[in-house]
Amino acid sequence: MSGSPSASPSASQRPSASQTSTHSSSAVDIAAMLGVTIGEKLCELALTHRSFAYENGGIAHNERLEFLGDSILGQAVTVMLFTENPTLEEGELAKRRAALVSTTALAEIARRIGLGQFIRLGNGEVLTGGRDKDSILADTMEALIGATYVSNGADAATELVLRLVRPLLADAHRFGAAMDPKTSLQERVAKLGPDAPTYAVVADGPDHARVFTATVTVGTLVSAEGVGTSKKHAEMAAALTAWTMLDNA
Known part of the structure:
Protein backbone atom coordinates (compact mmCIF):
# COMPACT_ATOMS: atom_id res chain seq x y z
CA MET A 1 0.00 0.00 0.00
CA ASP A 180 1.64 -28.83 -13.19
CA PRO A 181 5.21 -28.09 -12.10
CA LYS A 182 5.27 -30.38 -9.05
CA THR A 183 4.28 -33.42 -11.11
CA SER A 184 6.63 -32.41 -13.93
CA LEU A 185 9.52 -32.10 -11.48
CA GLN A 186 8.68 -35.45 -9.90
CA GLU A 187 8.67 -37.11 -13.32
CA ARG A 188 11.96 -35.50 -14.32
CA VAL A 189 13.63 -36.46 -11.05
CA ALA A 190 12.40 -40.06 -11.30
CA LYS A 191 14.44 -40.43 -14.49
CA LEU A 192 17.60 -39.15 -12.83
CA GLY A 193 17.84 -41.12 -9.62
CA PRO A 194 16.24 -42.24 -6.37
CA ASP A 195 15.95 -38.83 -4.69
CA ALA A 196 12.46 -37.35 -4.39
CA PRO A 197 11.71 -33.60 -4.17
CA THR A 198 11.21 -32.30 -0.63
CA TYR A 199 9.56 -28.97 0.16
CA ALA A 200 9.98 -26.54 3.04
CA VAL A 201 7.74 -23.47 3.32
CA VAL A 202 7.97 -20.36 5.49
CA ALA A 203 5.45 -17.52 5.72
CA ASP A 204 6.02 -13.84 6.35
CA GLY A 205 3.89 -10.72 6.69
CA PRO A 206 0.51 -9.93 8.26
CA ASP A 207 -2.44 -12.30 7.89
CA HIS A 208 -4.10 -10.16 5.23
CA ALA A 209 -0.94 -9.99 3.09
CA ARG A 210 0.86 -13.26 3.77
CA VAL A 211 3.81 -14.11 1.54
CA PHE A 212 5.02 -17.70 1.34
CA THR A 213 8.51 -18.79 0.32
CA ALA A 214 9.02 -22.43 -0.62
CA THR A 215 12.34 -24.22 -1.06
CA VAL A 216 12.42 -27.49 -2.98
CA THR A 217 15.47 -29.74 -2.71
CA VAL A 218 16.29 -32.83 -4.73
CA GLY A 219 19.23 -34.53 -3.04
CA THR A 220 22.38 -32.91 -4.39
CA LEU A 221 20.84 -32.34 -7.84
CA VAL A 222 19.11 -29.04 -7.34
CA SER A 223 17.68 -26.59 -4.82
CA ALA A 224 15.33 -23.78 -5.78
CA GLU A 225 13.02 -21.21 -4.21
CA GLY A 226 9.59 -19.92 -5.14
CA VAL A 227 7.36 -17.18 -3.75
CA GLY A 228 3.57 -16.97 -3.76
CA THR A 229 0.50 -15.74 -1.95
CA SER A 230 -0.27 -19.28 -0.80
CA LYS A 231 1.76 -22.34 0.18
CA LYS A 232 0.55 -24.12 -2.95
CA HIS A 233 1.58 -21.32 -5.31
CA ALA A 234 4.98 -20.95 -3.64
CA GLU A 235 5.66 -24.68 -4.01
CA MET A 236 4.57 -24.57 -7.65
CA ALA A 237 6.91 -21.66 -8.34
CA ALA A 238 9.80 -23.45 -6.64
CA ALA A 239 9.09 -26.68 -8.54
CA LEU A 240 9.00 -24.91 -11.91
CA THR A 241 12.30 -23.18 -11.19
CA ALA A 242 13.88 -26.50 -10.20
CA TRP A 243 12.43 -28.21 -13.29
CA THR A 244 13.88 -25.45 -15.48
CA MET A 245 17.29 -25.79 -13.87
CA LEU A 246 17.32 -29.54 -14.52
CA ASP A 247 15.96 -29.09 -18.04
CA ASN A 248 18.77 -26.64 -18.87
CA ALA A 249 21.52 -28.74 -17.25
Whole structure:
Protein backbone atom coordinates (compact mmCIF):
# COMPACT_ATOMS: atom_id res chain seq x y z
CA MET A 1 0.00 0.00 0.00
CA SER A 2 1.29 3.44 -0.83
CA GLY A 3 2.32 5.52 2.15
CA SER A 4 2.67 9.24 2.78
CA PRO A 5 5.94 10.42 4.31
CA SER A 6 5.73 11.28 7.96
CA ALA A 7 8.30 13.97 7.36
CA SER A 8 10.05 15.52 4.38
CA PRO A 9 13.09 13.44 3.39
CA SER A 10 16.45 14.94 4.22
CA ALA A 11 18.86 16.01 1.53
CA SER A 12 20.79 12.76 2.00
CA GLN A 13 17.60 10.73 1.51
CA ARG A 14 16.34 12.47 -1.60
CA PRO A 15 17.38 11.05 -4.98
CA SER A 16 20.07 13.18 -6.57
CA ALA A 17 19.46 15.15 -9.76
CA SER A 18 21.36 12.52 -11.73
CA GLN A 19 19.27 9.73 -10.16
CA THR A 20 16.08 11.57 -11.05
CA SER A 21 17.24 11.96 -14.64
CA THR A 22 18.13 8.27 -14.83
CA HIS A 23 14.74 7.27 -13.46
CA SER A 24 12.96 9.50 -15.97
CA SER A 25 14.92 7.92 -18.79
CA SER A 26 14.11 4.46 -17.41
CA ALA A 27 10.41 5.25 -17.35
CA VAL A 28 10.48 6.36 -20.98
CA ASP A 29 12.54 3.32 -22.03
CA ILE A 30 10.27 0.81 -20.29
CA ALA A 31 7.07 2.30 -21.73
CA ALA A 32 8.62 2.17 -25.22
CA MET A 33 9.73 -1.44 -24.72
CA LEU A 34 6.20 -2.39 -23.68
CA GLY A 35 4.71 -0.55 -26.66
CA VAL A 36 2.44 1.61 -24.52
CA THR A 37 2.28 5.22 -23.42
CA ILE A 38 2.53 5.74 -19.68
CA GLY A 39 3.03 9.09 -18.01
CA GLU A 40 6.56 9.55 -16.73
CA LYS A 41 5.63 9.97 -13.07
CA LEU A 42 3.20 7.05 -13.14
CA CYS A 43 5.77 4.82 -14.80
CA GLU A 44 8.36 5.79 -12.18
CA LEU A 45 5.85 4.88 -9.51
CA ALA A 46 5.31 1.48 -11.11
CA LEU A 47 9.08 0.90 -11.01
CA THR A 48 9.44 1.92 -7.35
CA HIS A 49 9.84 -0.96 -4.91
CA ARG A 50 8.90 -0.42 -1.28
CA SER A 51 12.57 -0.80 -0.25
CA PHE A 52 13.46 2.28 -2.31
CA ALA A 53 10.48 4.16 -0.92
CA TYR A 54 11.52 3.37 2.66
CA GLU A 55 15.08 4.55 2.09
CA ASN A 56 13.85 7.80 0.53
CA GLY A 57 11.63 9.12 3.27
CA GLY A 58 8.53 7.01 2.77
CA ILE A 59 7.66 8.10 -0.76
CA ALA A 60 4.91 6.28 -2.66
CA HIS A 61 5.70 2.84 -4.09
CA ASN A 62 4.15 0.44 -6.57
CA GLU A 63 2.06 -1.92 -4.45
CA ARG A 64 -1.30 -0.26 -5.23
CA LEU A 65 -0.55 -0.50 -8.96
CA GLU A 66 0.57 -4.10 -8.43
CA PHE A 67 -2.80 -4.88 -6.83
CA LEU A 68 -4.60 -3.41 -9.83
CA GLY A 69 -2.35 -5.12 -12.37
CA ASP A 70 -2.83 -8.51 -10.74
CA SER A 71 -6.60 -8.28 -11.26
CA ILE A 72 -6.24 -7.13 -14.88
CA LEU A 73 -3.75 -9.91 -15.62
CA GLY A 74 -6.04 -12.59 -14.20
CA GLN A 75 -9.09 -11.36 -16.08
CA ALA A 76 -7.30 -10.97 -19.41
CA VAL A 77 -5.75 -14.43 -19.25
CA THR A 78 -8.99 -16.05 -18.09
CA VAL A 79 -11.02 -14.54 -20.94
CA MET A 80 -8.35 -15.44 -23.50
CA LEU A 81 -8.18 -19.07 -22.40
CA PHE A 82 -11.96 -19.43 -22.20
CA THR A 83 -12.49 -17.88 -25.64
CA GLU A 84 -9.69 -19.67 -27.48
CA ASN A 85 -10.17 -23.14 -25.96
CA PRO A 86 -13.91 -23.94 -26.22
CA THR A 87 -13.44 -27.67 -25.62
CA LEU A 88 -11.26 -27.52 -22.50
CA GLU A 89 -12.76 -28.43 -19.14
CA GLU A 90 -12.64 -26.08 -16.16
CA GLY A 91 -9.79 -27.95 -14.49
CA GLU A 92 -7.52 -27.70 -17.52
CA LEU A 93 -8.36 -24.03 -17.98
CA ALA A 94 -7.50 -23.39 -14.34
CA LYS A 95 -4.13 -25.11 -14.72
CA ARG A 96 -3.24 -23.04 -17.76
CA ARG A 97 -4.32 -19.81 -16.10
CA ALA A 98 -2.26 -20.62 -13.01
CA ALA A 99 0.79 -21.20 -15.20
CA LEU A 100 0.42 -17.95 -17.13
CA VAL A 101 -0.17 -15.69 -14.12
CA SER A 102 2.41 -17.34 -11.84
CA THR A 103 5.31 -15.47 -10.30
CA THR A 104 7.68 -17.61 -12.33
CA ALA A 105 5.95 -16.77 -15.63
CA LEU A 106 5.86 -13.04 -14.89
CA ALA A 107 9.51 -13.08 -13.84
CA GLU A 108 10.40 -14.80 -17.11
CA ILE A 109 8.58 -12.06 -19.03
CA ALA A 110 10.39 -9.41 -17.00
CA ARG A 111 13.79 -10.94 -17.75
CA ARG A 112 12.94 -11.13 -21.44
CA ILE A 113 12.51 -7.35 -21.59
CA GLY A 114 15.41 -6.60 -19.22
CA LEU A 115 13.16 -5.06 -16.57
CA GLY A 116 15.43 -5.69 -13.59
CA GLN A 117 17.89 -2.94 -14.45
CA PHE A 118 15.13 -0.30 -14.33
CA ILE A 119 13.52 -1.16 -10.98
CA ARG A 120 14.06 1.41 -8.22
CA LEU A 121 15.37 -0.68 -5.31
CA GLY A 122 16.75 0.11 -1.89
CA ASN A 123 20.43 -0.55 -1.30
CA GLY A 124 19.73 -3.68 0.72
CA GLU A 125 17.75 -5.28 -2.09
CA VAL A 126 20.38 -4.28 -4.65
CA LEU A 127 23.11 -5.94 -2.57
CA THR A 128 21.10 -9.16 -2.18
CA GLY A 129 20.34 -9.56 -5.89
CA GLY A 130 16.89 -7.98 -5.88
CA ARG A 131 17.05 -7.12 -9.56
CA ASP A 132 16.82 -10.82 -10.40
CA LYS A 133 14.39 -11.98 -7.69
CA ASP A 134 11.30 -13.61 -9.16
CA SER A 135 8.97 -11.93 -6.67
CA ILE A 136 10.25 -8.40 -7.31
CA LEU A 137 10.29 -8.85 -11.09
CA ALA A 138 6.76 -10.30 -11.11
CA ASP A 139 5.37 -7.61 -8.81
CA THR A 140 6.86 -4.86 -10.98
CA MET A 141 5.38 -6.41 -14.13
CA GLU A 142 1.95 -6.33 -12.47
CA ALA A 143 2.50 -2.72 -11.44
CA LEU A 144 3.31 -1.79 -15.05
CA ILE A 145 0.14 -3.52 -16.21
CA GLY A 146 -1.76 -1.49 -13.63
CA ALA A 147 -0.09 1.71 -14.81
CA THR A 148 -1.05 0.90 -18.39
CA TYR A 149 -4.67 0.60 -17.31
CA VAL A 150 -4.56 3.94 -15.48
CA SER A 151 -2.95 5.70 -18.46
CA ASN A 152 -4.72 4.02 -21.35
CA GLY A 153 -7.76 2.11 -20.14
CA ALA A 154 -8.88 -1.51 -20.01
CA ASP A 155 -8.44 -2.39 -23.71
CA ALA A 156 -4.82 -1.23 -23.83
CA ALA A 157 -4.00 -3.05 -20.59
CA THR A 158 -5.59 -6.26 -21.88
CA GLU A 159 -3.70 -6.00 -25.18
CA LEU A 160 -0.46 -5.57 -23.25
CA VAL A 161 -1.13 -8.65 -21.12
CA LEU A 162 -1.83 -10.79 -24.18
CA ARG A 163 1.33 -9.59 -25.93
CA LEU A 164 3.34 -10.50 -22.86
CA VAL A 165 1.93 -13.96 -22.20
CA ARG A 166 1.49 -15.34 -25.72
CA PRO A 167 5.20 -16.16 -26.17
CA LEU A 168 4.90 -18.43 -23.13
CA LEU A 169 2.14 -20.38 -24.88
CA ALA A 170 4.45 -20.84 -27.87
CA ASP A 171 6.92 -22.80 -25.72
CA ALA A 172 4.83 -25.94 -25.39
CA HIS A 173 7.54 -27.90 -23.58
CA ARG A 174 7.97 -25.40 -20.77
CA PHE A 175 4.30 -24.46 -20.69
CA GLY A 176 3.37 -28.10 -20.19
CA ALA A 177 5.64 -28.21 -17.16
CA ALA A 178 4.27 -24.91 -15.87
CA MET A 179 0.70 -26.24 -15.85
CA ASP A 180 1.64 -28.83 -13.19
CA PRO A 181 5.21 -28.09 -12.10
CA LYS A 182 5.27 -30.38 -9.05
CA THR A 183 4.28 -33.42 -11.11
CA SER A 184 6.63 -32.41 -13.93
CA LEU A 185 9.52 -32.10 -11.48
CA GLN A 186 8.68 -35.45 -9.90
CA GLU A 187 8.67 -37.11 -13.32
CA ARG A 188 11.96 -35.50 -14.32
CA VAL A 189 13.63 -36.46 -11.05
CA ALA A 190 12.40 -40.06 -11.30
CA LYS A 191 14.44 -40.43 -14.49
CA LEU A 192 17.60 -39.15 -12.83
CA GLY A 193 17.84 -41.12 -9.62
CA PRO A 194 16.24 -42.24 -6.37
CA ASP A 195 15.95 -38.83 -4.69
CA ALA A 196 12.46 -37.35 -4.39
CA PRO A 197 11.71 -33.60 -4.17
CA THR A 198 11.21 -32.30 -0.63
CA TYR A 199 9.56 -28.97 0.16
CA ALA A 200 9.98 -26.54 3.04
CA VAL A 201 7.74 -23.47 3.32
CA VAL A 202 7.97 -20.36 5.49
CA ALA A 203 5.45 -17.52 5.72
CA ASP A 204 6.02 -13.84 6.35
CA GLY A 205 3.89 -10.72 6.69
CA PRO A 206 0.51 -9.93 8.26
CA ASP A 207 -2.44 -12.30 7.89
CA HIS A 208 -4.10 -10.16 5.23
CA ALA A 209 -0.94 -9.99 3.09
CA ARG A 210 0.86 -13.26 3.77
CA VAL A 211 3.81 -14.11 1.54
CA PHE A 212 5.02 -17.70 1.34
CA THR A 213 8.51 -18.79 0.32
CA ALA A 214 9.02 -22.43 -0.62
CA THR A 215 12.34 -24.22 -1.06
CA VAL A 216 12.42 -27.49 -2.98
CA THR A 217 15.47 -29.74 -2.71
CA VAL A 218 16.29 -32.83 -4.73
CA GLY A 219 19.23 -34.53 -3.04
CA THR A 220 22.38 -32.91 -4.39
CA LEU A 221 20.84 -32.34 -7.84
CA VAL A 222 19.11 -29.04 -7.34
CA SER A 223 17.68 -26.59 -4.82
CA ALA A 224 15.33 -23.78 -5.78
CA GLU A 225 13.02 -21.21 -4.21
CA GLY A 226 9.59 -19.92 -5.14
CA VAL A 227 7.36 -17.18 -3.75
CA GLY A 228 3.57 -16.97 -3.76
CA THR A 229 0.50 -15.74 -1.95
CA SER A 230 -0.27 -19.28 -0.80
CA LYS A 231 1.76 -22.34 0.18
CA LYS A 232 0.55 -24.12 -2.95
CA HIS A 233 1.58 -21.32 -5.31
CA ALA A 234 4.98 -20.95 -3.64
CA GLU A 235 5.66 -24.68 -4.01
CA MET A 236 4.57 -24.57 -7.65
CA ALA A 237 6.91 -21.66 -8.34
CA ALA A 238 9.80 -23.45 -6.64
CA ALA A 239 9.09 -26.68 -8.54
CA LEU A 240 9.00 -24.91 -11.91
CA THR A 241 12.30 -23.18 -11.19
CA ALA A 242 13.88 -26.50 -10.20
CA TRP A 243 12.43 -28.21 -13.29
CA THR A 244 13.88 -25.45 -15.48
CA MET A 245 17.29 -25.79 -13.87
CA LEU A 246 17.32 -29.54 -14.52
CA ASP A 247 15.96 -29.09 -18.04
CA ASN A 248 18.77 -26.64 -18.87
CA ALA A 249 21.52 -28.74 -17.25
